[in-house]
Amino acid sequence: MKSRAAVAWEAGKPLSLEEIDVQGPKAGEVLVRMVATSVCHTDAYTLSGKDPEGLFPSVLGHEGAGIVEEVGEGVTGLVPGDHVIPLYTAECGKCKFCLSGKTNLCSSVRATQGKGLMPDGTSRFSLDGKPIHHYMGCSTFSEYTVLPEVSLAKVSKEAPLDKICLLGCGVTTGIGAVLNTAKVEPGATVAVFGLGAIGLAVIQGAQMAKASRIIAIDVNPDKFELARQFGATEFVNPKDYNDPIQQVIVDLTDGGVDYSFECIGNVNVMRSALECCHKGWGESIIIGVAGAGEEISTRPFQLVTGRVWKGSAFGGVKGRSELPGYVQRYMDGEIKIDEFVTHNMAFDKINEAFELLHAGESIRTVLHY
Numbered sequence: 530m531k532s533r534a535a536v537a538w539e540a541g542k543p544l545s546l547e548e549i550d551v552q553g554p555k556a557g558e559v560l561v562r563m564v565a566t567s568v569c570h571t572d573a574y575t576l577s578g579k580d581p582e583g584l585f586p587s588v589l590g591h592e593g594a595g596i597v598e599e600v601g602e603g604v605t606g607l608v609p610g611d612h613v614i615p616l617y618t619a620e621c622g623k624c625k626f627c628l629s630g631k632t633n634l635c636s637s638v639r640a641t642q643g644k645g646l647m648p649d650g651t652s653r654f655s656l657d658g659k660p661i662h663h664y665m666g667c668s669t670f671s672e673y674t675v676l677p678e679v680s681l682a683k684v685s686k687e688a689p690l691d692k693i694c695l696l697g698c699g700v701t702t703g704i705g706a707v708l709n710t711a712k713v714e715p716g717a718t719v720a721v722f723g724l725g726a727i728g729l730a731v732i733q734g735a736q737m738a739k740a741s742r743i744i745a746i747d748v749n750p751d752k753f754e755l756a757r758q759f760g761a762t763e764f765v766n767p768k769d770y771n772d773p774i775q776q777v778i779v780d781l782t783d784g785g786v787d788y789s790f791e792c793i794g795n796v797n798v799m800r801s802a803l804e805c806c807h808k809g810w811g812e813s814i815i816i817g818v819a820g821a822g823e824e825i826s827t828r829p830f831q832l833v834t835g836r837v838w839k840g841s842a843f844g845g846v847k848g849r850s851e852l853p854g855y856v857q858r859y860m861d862g863e864i865k866i867d868e869f870v871t872h873n874m875a876f877d878k879i880n881e882a883f884e885l886l887h888a889g890e891s892i893r894t895v896l897h898y
């Protein structure tokens with residue numbers, strides 16, 4: 530079939546709107562009609578050429594929601610008409626990772642996913658006979674996309690797809706990093722570096738966890754008002770200080786915070802986020818994604834004296850088991866999503882959505898097919 534799609538032909542160039550060919554679902558696969566997608570900074574990162582797994586040409590996009598159009602042979606858990614959220618972290622329920630009880634990372638389709646292919650090692654996308662890669666197992670920047678069944682969370686048909694698409698990455702990642710990865714406890718102090726969708730969702734999670742102080746840090750002070758609405762209690766712009774930002778936070782918090790979160794993808798800020806944690810117990814969670822070849826460093830003494838460095842992928846959330854519950858909590862008013870949507874646009878304006886993100890003017894732009 531034909532599908533409207535935004536194709537990334539090469540790194541550093543705007544996406545190109547094309548009518549691509551999409552093959553129907555093979556065994557274990559599902560054809561989904563995307564209804565809405567948004568743009569996460571990770572899409573911009575891969576398009577920039579800094580992602581070691583980045584492939585071109587490809588159909589990017591991993592934060593979306595849609596409706597099942599057709600299922601392949603052997604698909605038992607989904608039927609046409611079901612509402613779904615694509616998952617870049619699959620959940621097969623059977624692999625060593627899924628059975629470990631220790632992680633949300635699933636190995637069932639990850640190897641082929643990283644090569645931009647479906648589990649059988651081929652692509653369902655092409656243009657003029659030339660194959661186009663999939664991306665993060667999702668490719669939500671195509672109106673019709675094909676995913677493995679294990680990469681789809683079935684959710685309530687009552688929920689608006691143009692809002693719950695944000696549960697496909699940003700909102701879930703931030704809340705999950707607080708509740709699952711850090712397990713922030715009531716009364717804890719929290720510092721959040723970077724106030725895009727991920728940082729704001731961390732703030733929301735910290736408020737849900739009843740943190741006593743939530744310090745919001747960004748070099749763009751325009752982000753502070755929304756951070757306040759999500760529950761941040763203090764606001765710090767590193768540009769206002771001569772001291773290193775970790776020293777500023779340590780001074781503000783009688784020796785450091787209990788938990789910090791890096792939501793930018795800057796390895797220097799990752800170091801600051803670790804070093805602003807309290808001696809003996811402070812934990813720093815890396816959420817931001819850094820470019821190829823970049824590495825983190827600190828004095829080992831920081832860890833010897835009790836600080837802990839952790840990372841979080843999709844907030845430690847197991848998508849098929851847990852996303853339906855996130856959707857329900859949104860419907861019940863317990864999780865905010867609408868507030869992240871600063872812009873709504875037609876899908877063909879997708880390059881404007883990237884520009885707004887780069888300019889720091891949007892939190893999330895939802896694109897409507």
Ligand code: NAD
Binds near residue numbers: 726747
């Ligand atoms: P975003 O661009 O909307 O937000 C980043 C924010 O960081 C901006 O507000 C920017 O002003 C701020 N910032 C930039 N440099 C800074 C500095 N030196 N000090 C303080 N603030 C600074 O991005 P986003 O969509 O919220 O994504 C944030 C990061 O999280 C990206 O690296 C993205 O790839 C990553 N991410 C990771 C996961 C995961 O599962 N681990 C999931 C989603 C996104």
Ligand code: AHE
Binds near residue numbers: 572618
């Ligand atoms: N491809 C990059 C890694 C990118 C990365 O870390 N991705 C995050 C999700 S970002 C969503 O916006 C993640 O969950 N990673 C776990 C995984 O299995 O990819 C690289 O460095 O190779």
Ligand code: ZN
Binds near residue numbers: 569591592
């Ligand atoms: Zn993302």
